[in-house]
Amino acid sequence: MNPQLKSYIPIIDFLSLILGNDTEIVLQDFTKGLDHSLVYIKNNLSEREIGAPATDFVLDVLKSKLYKEKDYVVNYHTKTVSGRELYSSSFFIKNEQEQLLGMLCINSDKSKLLSLKRLFESSLETIDSLFQTEETNSSTKDITENFYSTxxxxxxxxxxxxxxxxxxxxxxxxxxxxxxxxxxxxxxxxxxxxxxxxxxxxxxxxxxxxxxxxxxxxxxxxxx
Structure with a gap:
């Protein structure tokens, strides 16, 4: 593994503990080719192993030289072999000559949050519908009532x-x-x-x- 890339491993371990099991963190090393570029992985969600090849996204980055224009790309969609959809962000690791040595990639499974969001939105719709029905059917909109004991x-x-x-x-x-x-x-x-x-x-x-x-x-x- 390239020494400059190796220095990112403690950061990856650190982030994996903070972000939790629903977030995969991967280190890619392109200095020895693209066929076995995956050199480190934590919280495996993509079902890949160390030694896995570069992705089509990596190939696009190298071909377009996007890394020369940006230092990172965030919140793009990815899909695992089994069809699991993830939200991904990649940080471009470059040397002093702006050559791309590798990438630190973060892939998050937000399905639980999305399910919670849909449940919350559905609950809000139900509540709104209930209040709208009550307001529509109410003929005493201007009436208020206060309770007094004496x-x-x-x-x-x-x-x-x-x-x-x-x-x-x-x-x-x-x-x-x-x-x-x-x-x-x-x-x-x-x-x-x-x-x-x-x-x-x-x-x-x-x-x-x-x-x-x-x-x-x-x-x-x-x-x-």
Whole structure:
């Protein structure tokens, strides 16, 4: 084996451990001919042995002198004798005179990743189809629902909404803000609940009568 090429063996061993068993790494030596150019291989996927001849891709590279224009070629398709498809990349190893001494080739089996990709895409299509069906069949697109455990929860949530997050513990509501909260609760049907007026009156620290006046104001708005 050419000494310059031999120095690549530790790199190949290193890469084979990092890239794993689904990636084959091959060292080709062209300095003693093309009939037995394969001189080192790790994670064998192509079913070749040391001493195997150069591939048709190598012959094309030599004929076209592609190695004079580029230092490497990446992500081209290759096929093994048994028909296994791989993704390949080759690094051209040259001397100081730009003569091609050999190649370091990486051949990856991405079938597992492609299967996972297809499964993922199929799952996304199913999910998209489900949501599209729900949206098409829905006649209540503008309806939202929030769950509250007590009427007090609904009051608190409405106050936070109308005051943009301000707490009554640190903020005194104006009359208009109180009416806005009553209006929102009225629209939600809150005052259909038992003792609803007393609960909001207690929250506002007002009398029930004052709350009834606010409700009357809101009702009058709807009539106007």
């Amino acid at each position: 009427p007090e929860n609904l009051i608190e949530a409405t106050i936070l909404q109308e005051t943009q997050g301000l707490s009554l513990g640190t903020y005194n509501l104006t009359k208009n803000e109180k009416i806005a909260i009553v209006r929102s609760l009225y629209q939600k049907g809150f005052f259909e609940l038992k003792d609803s007026v007393s609960k909001i009156a207690e929250t506002f620290r007002m009398s029930d009568v004052s709350i009834y006046k606010y409700i009357q104001t809101v009702r009058q708005e709807k009539q106007d």
